[in-house]
Amino acid sequence: MAQPHGASLFERLIAPMLRHFGPIDRLTQGARTVDDLKSEAWIIAEEIER
DSSP: OOOOTTOOHHHHHHHHHHHHHHHHHHHTTTSSOHHHHHHHHHHHHHHHHO
């Protein structure tokens, strides 16, 4: 999948992962929601950028 020029590290990392977040939410019975997973991915992307 082509990424637009200027896409942030987070945008580049999250794009291929998004389709997996729904199944993870269901498998964990809501212990890890889609929003939780997005937030955790954002934190990790910030750490990687540093």
